[in-house]
Amino acid sequence: xSGERQAAFLEPAIVxxxxxxxxxxxxxxxSASLTGALLGASLPFRELPxxxxxxxxxxxxxxxxxxxxxARRMASDFLPADPEDxxxxxxxxxxxxxxxxACGAALAKWMPKAEFQFxxxxxxxxxxxxxxxxxxxxxxxxxxxxxxxxxxxIFALESDA
Amino acid sequence: MQILVVxxxxxxxxxxxRTLQMMGLDFETREAENGRDAITIAKMFHPDxxxxxxxxxxxxxxxxxxxxxxxxxxxxxxxxVMSAVRSQGISEGVLRSGALAYIExxxxxxxxxxxxxxxxxxxx
Numbered sequence: 317x318s319g320e321r322q323a324a325f326l327e328p329a330i331v332x333x334x335x336x337x338x339x340x341x342x343x344x345x346x347s348a349s350l351t352g353a354l355l356g357a358s359l360p361f362r363e364l365p366x367x368x369x370x371x372x373x374x375x376x377x378x379x380x381x382x383x384x385x386x387a388r389r390m391a392s393d394f395l396p397a398d399p400e401d402x403x404x405x406x407x408x409x410x411x412x413x414x415x416x417x418a419c420g421a422a423l424a425k426w427m428p429k430a431e432f433q434f435x436x437x438x439x440x441x442x443x444x445x446x447x448x449x450x451x452x453x454x455x456x457x458x459x460x461x462x463x464x465x466x467x468x469x470i471f472a473l474e475s476d477a
Numbered sequence: 478m479q480i481l482v483v484x485x486x487x488x489x490x491x492x493x494x495r496t497l498q499m500m501g502l503d504f505e506t507r508e509a510e511n512g513r514d515a516i517t518i519a520k521m522f523h524p525d526x527x528x529x530x531x532x533x534x535x536x537x538x539x540x541x542x543x544x545x546x547x548x549x550x551x552x553x554x555x556x557x558v559m560s561a562v563r564s565q566g567i568s569e570g571v572l573r574s575g576a577l578a579y580i581e582x583x584x585x586x587x588x589x590x591x592x593x594x595x596x597x598x599x600x601x
Contacts (some may be wrong), residue, residue, distance in 0.1 A: 336583035337492065394488045396495075406487065413486040416532070417582045420561030424581075431566040436485075436532060 319347045319449065322471045325425035326451050330469060333414070333421050334455065338390055342453035342467060350381055350450045350468055358468075359387055360442050361411050363419040365434035365473060374432060376473035378422060380415040381445055383466040386455055387411050412437045418469065427475060445470060478504040478597075479522060483515040483529035483541065484559070489582075493528055493559075496586045500593070512536025516544055519551055526596065528589075531560035531571065542575045555596045559584055 327344040362379040387407040392399040415437040450468030484490045490508045509515035513536040531538040545551045558571045561582040568579040578592040
């Protein structure tokens with residue numbers, strides 16, 4: 317599937333999740349290779365979809381790479397707590413839940429009639445995303461450098477339908 | 478009113494509790510990380526409402542509903558299920574198993590409010 321086709325359903329899915337639960341509107345800024353500072357300062361997670369009673373063949377995974385500052389701010393808003401008091405475990409929990417919800421939202425936009433189930437998100441080694449192309453979003457307040465994407469989605473799902 | 482919120486995500490549990498608070502309800506909450514812990518807490522807490530995630534380690538939301546049906550004093554406790562899975566088949570299965578509402582994540586405050594009001598109506 318082309319990056320443009322992925323962006324067509326990923327952008328509204330991620331915007332919907334962020335606006336509904338995190339009360340901010342991310343700006344889609346295209347796809348980019350995830351290397352350097354973007355990857356090094358991030359907390360990556362992946363969601364592994366699995367198939368049940370589906371009307372199409374679906375396989376692969378969705379990965380979320382989120383900047384630590386954004387994860388800290390989101391966790392801080394949710395708890396609520398001072399950003400300095402947010403632990404790595406709480407940031408992990410925030411990204412884990414975001415990954416779960418983003419996966420559901422993206423699949424629903426991509427294949428609204430499919431019946432699917434998916435697994436519980438798990439943390440991964442950042443190096444596993446090195447050089448992969450991700451759909452990047454600028455989130456207000458999500459990075460010290462406002463021009464740096466603070467959220468990237470690697471969509472590696474395929475359907476035979 | 479007593480509400481038990483069940484989700485393996487601490488963030489999600491806090492989100493639900495804060496959303497309920499914004500509704501101006503007078504309630505007391507307890508939290509559980511999975512269905513198994515939820516049953517233990519529910520036996521002592523006797524909630525008026527359980528709001529649970531569907532996909533959880535240890536015991537899922539659907540298993541939780543099934544177990545509640547066999548526990549005297551809890552079998553009629555209203556359950557609202559939340560899930561990131563947007564599937565008509567799964568939501569219908571959850572409702573058939575006894576949940577009174579199925580809310581898709583991301584959960585908007587309005588969707589949660591509507592579901593709670595649909596269960597308790599004017600008694601709130």
